[in-house]
Amino acid sequence: MNKRILLIEDEVAIADTVVYALQREGFVVSWHTLGRDGLAVLDSEGADLLVLDVGLPDISGFELFRQVRQHHDTPVLFLTARGDEIDRVVGLELGADDYVVKPFSPRELVARIKAILRRGSAPIPVVLPNAGLQHDAARARICLAGQVLNLTRYEYRLLVLLLEQPERVFSRSQLMDAVWQDPAASFERTVDAHIRSLRAKLREADPACDPIRTHRGLGYSLSWTAGPAA
Template sequence: MTKILLVDDEKMITGPLVHALQQKGYAVLVAHNGRDGLHLALTENPDVVVLDILMPEMDGWEVCKTLRQKSTVPILMLTALGDEVDRILGLELGADDYLTKPFSTRELIARLRALLRRVELDQQQSQANDLLTVGSIRMELNTRRVYKGSEELQLRHKEFEMLVLLLSRPGEVITRAEFFDKVWGTDWLGDTRTLDVHMRWLREKIEVNPSKPHLLQTVRGSGYRFAATDGTTP
């Protein structure tokens, strides 16, 4: 049974959510402060963590940062209505998606299902015994390991999926719409700027000079492409 961890100090929110999620067949764990939430996330191995920001003992930022250092579990952060700083910071710290308050139970469940589908697809792909190599970048899809020359790179789930898409079609423009379709899922409802945030992270790990990318090229008005050869210019 799929296990969801809710970390939110507002019992008026967690109570109805627990009932709704259980009605959909999910097992639900609840923590009402950040410290307990982090403990449950690390010991109970949930499939998804729903994480509020403002909580006692340890806020959502610290929980997200600490959890991401130790786990790749998908994290859906709950943010204040219209607060762009919250959304961007959550993505910077490693959250996979966000949902602004107030939100409907139906939308939350849709977001959770989208995250779970991506994890399932990631697992299926990781079982394929394939190798992608373009220039100095090598990806082992079966083990989900990535190398630049002899250096192994540590990529997040979505960074890995983005790079698979780019390396599978070197020199070809991958549109923003296709990134969201293939990496985030067709029912993605979040901020489209999350793609740019993830691309910046990817460049920081792959490019010699991330501020002047040579391999991960921006195609204005369209999307991104991976240079077909080391000599390709943006």
């Protein structure tokens, strides 16, 4: 079955170009100019990937993304006319899978979408339970103390990577290379923000669970025997 792409973009010329490029590659595309309309379609019909413009007329793309994540784990690629670092950081810290800055090459956009979909369908190694953590690889979720952790896509990938190799110290650049779709466009503080969020969610599920260690000047590791995190 052909993959379904939901495009939420209010600029007609850009949307026409994106729709044409995606349809040529065999994707089924549903295009909407307003965030509320696109969200309604996602709720009712679903999608394999969402291409979301940041500057929509009725709602910020970032705010719409937050609403999407309340009920869906659909991969999201942001389209933005803004080149400022802060906008890229915000999108990545929210948990988006990638972003493309306008003007962009339709071929590049299609290639990034294909890469996200390939990565999302790749098998994830099984991780054995450890100190109450249970990784359900088939459903791409991690439970702690009987609770499913509400993780973003990148938080999930970070935690799986750390669980796979406990005690190993990963540098920030190694984490970006292993987890992020486009590590060259990511930033070290993005990794730090995701680690902080992961720690908070682990403590929320189990206040005694604090396994992520900070190694100053080196990076991060996961340990069940070390002292409090730095």
